[in-house]
Amino acid sequence: MTWQSPSGIRRIHIDGNERPATPPAGPGVTPAAPFPPASFPPAPVPPGPPPNSPPPESHGDMREADRIAAQARRDVAELSAQMAAVGDAIGGLLSGADAQWAERARAARADADAHRASAHADIDSAADRDSNRARGLLAAAVAELAPSAAGAGWSDDWSAVAATLPRYLRVGRFATSGGATDRDAGSVPEDVPALAPFLLSTGWYLKGDRSDTAALTQSALLRLAAMVPLRHLRFHVFDPRITGVTSGLAPLRSVSPGTLPTPLHSVGEFREVLAAVARQSTGNAELIASHHLGDLGTLWESEGLPTGDVAVIVVLDYPTGIDDVTHDLLVRLAETGPARGVSLLVVADPTGNAARGVKPKELARALTVLDHRTGHWAVPGLPAAVPVVDEGPPPASVVQPVLAEVIRRTSDTKGPVIGLGELIDRFVDDPWRETADDEIEAVIGRSGREPLTISLRSENPPHPNVLIGGAVGQGKSNLLLDIVYSLAARYGPDQLEMLLLDFKQGLEFKRFDRDENGENWLPHARILCLESNKAFGLAVLNFVNDEMVRRAELFTRTRTNGFSRYRATTGEPMRRMLLMIDEFQVLFDGHDDMTTEAVRLFENIVKQGRAFGIHVLLSSQTVSGISGFQVKGDSIFAQFPIRVSLKNTREESEAILSRHNTAAAELTYRGEVIVNRNLGMAADGANERGIAAYADPDLLTRVQSRLWRRAAEDGPVAEPWVFLGRSHAQWPQRVPAGHPGTSIGWLGRPLAVTDQPAVTDFDADGDSSVVLLGSGDDVAATVITSLVLTATSAWERGSRVVVLNGHPDSVTAPTGFLELLRPTIESRGHTLEIVERDQIVAALPDLVDVTTRVMVVGLGLHRVDLTTELGTDPVTYETTTAADLLKRITGGHGRSRASFIGWWPQLRALTDALGYDHAGVGTYVLLRVGIDDLRSVAGPHAIPPEGAPRIGVFHRNDDHGLLEVIPFGPVDPTITFEATR
Structure with a gap:
């Protein structure tokens, strides 16, 4: 019998025994199949009668039931077999999957290990590169800071040392065991x-x-x-x-x-x-x-x-x-x-x-x-x-090897050492025994056992000029000293004078100047030019050219035809002149008008100078590529038959000596020279090889002192005219006073060869006041100082110096440089008075129409209100202002004995104070000013001075134009002003 369960699942009852078509589900029951029952559909059941049909016959039912049961058993068996096969297949699949996944896992682990090893290798390689780079940087830093021996260890190579x-x-080395230490501890690679x-x-x-x-x-x-x-x-x-x-x-x-x-x-x-x-x-x-x-x-x-x-x-x-x-x-x-x-x-x-x-x-x-x-x-x-x-x-x-190498290198560099004293001691012991009638000769070293000499003469044959070259560090400066002191020991200042110009911007020629005691300069030095520039070099060439003209006039008057003949005929002590220019190419390099004029004058000097006893010595590291000599170089160098070269390159050897003469490139020692007296031609053994003497500085100091004392035995020794391109002009040891009552103020030294200073006369007719324009406190201070000291040096006792200080208190010590003059001013019987800003207007009336000498110095007057009214004239009803009184002081109206020096920062401020005509101003001192202000004062074509310290001086009442002047330096205590005695 069959029945339908409420859930729709058909149940079958056979022989009174009930067996579910599918196993009951419930807690604790394990299914027979490997998957849950819902995974498979129920077996098909033949269709039965409708629910309300009458029951069939019992025997038919039983047979049918048996048939169905048998069929069901067969289906179940078949189904079980199928399920077993599926289970076996699934088991096989699961077993294969496990093996596959295990293999994949092993491969993945192998790949991971390989990637890890590769990554570690890359990291190690990068670390090595960084370490090597760090070592390289450290090595470069050490080499830069402490090259060669300065940073070498005891086990390093010390043979390659640098002369620096x-x-x-x-000091030692860092204590590390290898690689690097902890970064926080300041890590460094080993052996640093x-x-x-x-x-x-x-x-x-x-x-x-x-x-x-x-x-x-x-x-x-x-x-x-x-x-x-x-x-x-x-x-x-x-x-x-x-x-x-x-x-x-x-x-x-x-x-x-x-x-x-x-x-x-x-x-x-x-x-x-x-x-x-x-x-x-x-x-x-x-x-x-x-x-x-x-x-x-x-x-x-x-x-x-x-x-x-x-x-x-x-x-x-x-x-x-x-x-x-x-x-x-x-x-x-x-x-x-x-x-x-x-x-x-x-x-x-x-x-x-x-x-x-x-x-x-x-x-x-x-x-x-x-x-x-x-x-x-x-x-x-x-x-x-x-x-x-x-x-x-x-x-x-x-x-031991380091000292041996140092000794060898020192010996090799210098070569055989010949002291200059060995060559000139006999002349120093008994100086100035020889005359310059026919020639002047310098012993500069030795060639083998014989003295190596250079002779300058005007004729028989003419050897008037010398050209010297040499690479850096080969002893050119030493050679020049050999020449100077050898000549100075043999010929007295009455026989030879020297004009010494140094364009190397060094101070090698400083030794020829006076010492710290104001003595012992080289008595033969007439011009001593240190830190030379083109402007002064041109001034020297003009001076030499003028000297040639002067001597030519003397020869004409005495009917003589040359230097030697003039001396022999007249007995007059005309001196030979040696113009020595070190690094001469600076003077002649360029394409400006100054260079063109310098080349023109120089060509005239070297071609004609020998007849007048004027000789030229040029020296340089290089003589090739001088732009000013591109056109006239050959004709100029043709006047230099004597050529001297220290060790040099092949190219420069040919430039200094002559084409195909490369002897200077073959020299070995520092100080070794080639002397050629045949325009540098190498034929016929004209090259003479020798060693220049070593000019020991201590020896030179002793020789110069001895020569100075020897000259002083005959009377006062003339000081050289000293030019310092970037320094103030030197004061003479004794500054002469003017005539009693005069008022001549010194402004500095003009950029020219002259012993006369640039001056201004405070007593000149007409405008006589001095005005400084522009910025530059240091230069302005030295100009005002020199003007005050010199202009008042001949004034009578009881005179006054009154400083009108218009600067506010915030300006640091604007009158401090004048306070330094107080001892000198008071020693003359004068007074120094400082009038501060708030008292200037009230002090002006007392400075107008004074009857005693007064030097009024106005500083910062553009900061003072000069429009202040000081009263009204009862007759004309005109109001007088402070500016009116200042104009009367600067203009020297009436019988006033006041002189005036003022300093304004620019032309507009000066005009505001003194009006458009700048009442009373006769001399303008131009400091650092704009080009418009400069040309408004000195003319439309005026050019500002080059270099520092420099001032431009323009005198309103002459036609000389703008003068370039080197201001005097601060007053040295050793300077004596004659009027202070």
């Missing part, structure tokens, strides 16, 4: 030198055990000796306990005794050395300042050769043996010396006792303190977390 001033020296600044910026103050500080001292001195040319290096050692720390460098004395003088033990001797070093640093400072550079190292780089000396002051066992005076000198040199080539290396003795007034901490503050602790150096500025390993003293395996 190292700014840093090696630890450097500390030394030359040119600071000195060292070493603290630590005696052996450790001695080792670093020896290391530093050896590195310096390896790099700095010995002729320019001085080690001054103070060794109070005679420790001999620097004795290892003693072999250097064999080639350069001055490099390592014997160590000093007496503080008195040491103090004298320090004073000499201070003077040397002053000389270096002048050289540096003249080139507008920052320190001696930059000067060496700019010049391309060593200039000035480097001094290293080594103080051992400090403060033992040092007194307070010496200590003060050390502190001053420590603070100001490094840039000027003076550095201190002070080794502290912790057990030493300081004398009264000696303050070790004060000296230490001025130096870089290097402290040795437990085998390491503490260096300021380096990472504190990375110790600097002390590498100990220089080993003998380094010291």
Whole structure:
């Protein structure tokens, strides 16, 4: 029997036994099939009678039921078999999937491991590249800061050393085990030198055990000796306990005794050395300042050769043996010396006792303190977390070859050394024995065993002029000194005068000028031109050309036809003249009118000068490519039969000597020369090879002093006319006063060869006041100072100098430079009065129509209200203002004895004060002014002066136009004004 369950699932009942067609579902019952029953549709059931049909016959029902049951069993069996097959298939699939996924997992892990290894390799490679780059950067930085020996380790190659001033020296090396340390600890790669600044910026103050500080001292001195040319290096050692720390460098004395003088033990001797070093640093400072550079190292780089000396002051066992005076000198040199080539290396003795007034901490503050602790150096500025390993003293395996190389290099550079004293001592002992009738001859060195000479003469045969060339650093300046002093020792100032021009912008010719005591200049020097410029060079050429004209007139009057004949006929002491121009190409390079005129005058001088006893010596590093000589170069150089060349390139050898004469390129030593007296032609053995003498500076100083004293025996020695291109004009030692009561003011020296200053006369008829226009406090101060001092020098006692200071209190010391004149003014019996801004208007009435001498100096008057009314005339009813009174003072109306000097920043301010006619102004001093103001005063074609310090002077009442004038420098206490006696 069958029935339909409410859920629609058919149930079958057979033989009274009930068996569900599908297993009952419920808790705890496990299905027979691997999937839930709902996964398969129920077996099909044959359609039965409708629900309300009458029941069939019972036997038919049973047979039908049996049939159906049998069919159901068959279906179930078949279905079970199918389900088993599906289960087997699914199991196989699952087993294959597991194996596939396992294989994929293994492949993925292998790929991950490969990628990880590749990534690690890339990281390691990048790290290596970064490390190598860092090492390269560090190596480049070390090479820049401490090249070659300055930064080399004891195991490095010391053979390649550079002749330079190292700014840093090696102290040790960083203590690292490899690679890099923790970044936060200041990581550095291994084997990197630890450097500390030394030359040119600071000195060292070493603290630590005696052996450790001695080792670093020896290391530093050896590195310096390896790099700095010995002729320019001085080690001054103070060794109070005679420790001999620097004795290892003693072999250097064999080639350069001055490099390592014997160590000093007496503080008195040491103090004298320090004073000499201070003077040397002053000389270096002048050289540096003249080139507008920052320190001696930059000067060496700019010049391309060593200039000035480097001094290293080594103080051992400090403060033992040092007194307070010496200590003060050390502190001053420590603070100001490094840039000027003076550095201190002070080794502290912790057990030493300081004398009264000696303050070790004060000296230490001025130096870089290097402290040795437990085998390491503490260096300021380096990472504190990375110790600097002390590498100990220089080993003998380094010291011996380094010193041998330094000695060899020094010897090779100089070649055979011939002292100039060997050649000219006999003339110095008995100077001026020879006359210049026929020629002047200079002994400049030796050629083999014979003297090497240069002779200048007008005829038989004529050798009037000399051309000298040489590469940088080959001894050209030394050769010029040989010539000058050899001639000066043989011929007296009555036989020879020299015009010495230096266009190299150096101060080599400064030695020919007076010393710090105002004495001992070269008595033969008539013109001494330092830091030359074209304008002054042209003035010198004009002077020489005028001298030729003057001598030609003398020859005409005496019916003589040349220099020698004139001297023989008349017996008059006409002197030969030597015009020496170093780096002459500067004067003739360019395409402007000044260059054209210079070439014209020079050509005339070199072609005609020999007949008048005028000779020219030109020297230069290069004589090729001079633009001014492009047209006339051949005709000019044809007047120079004597050619001298130091070592040079092949091209310059041919330019100086002649085409195909390359002998100068084959020279070996510094100071070795080729002398050719046949226009440089190499044929017939005309080249004479020799060694120029070494002009020792100390020798030259002694020779010049001796010659000056010899000249002084015959009376006052004429000073040279000195020109400094970037300096103020020099005051003469004695400034003569004018006639009593006169008022001549000095403005400076005109840019011309003359001993007469540029002046203005405050007593001239008509306009006589002086006005300064423009900016430039320093120059204005020196001009006003010189005007006041000279104009009042001949005034009677009781005269006054009144300064009207219109500047507000916020302006710093506008009258300070005049206060410096108070002692001189008062020593003359005059008074100096300063009238401040708020009192100027009230003071003006008392300065009008004065009967005693008054010099009124107006400063900052454009800041004063000159429109202030001071009263009304009862007759004309005209109102008088402060400006009206100022015009009466500047114009010198009536019988007033007032003179006036004023300073305004621009022309408009002057016009506001004195009106459009600038009442009473006779002389304008133009400082730094605009071109419109300059040409409004001096004319539409006026050109502002070049260089500094310079002023333009325009006198309203003459037709000379704008004069270029070099103002005098600040008044030196040694200057004597005659009226002060």
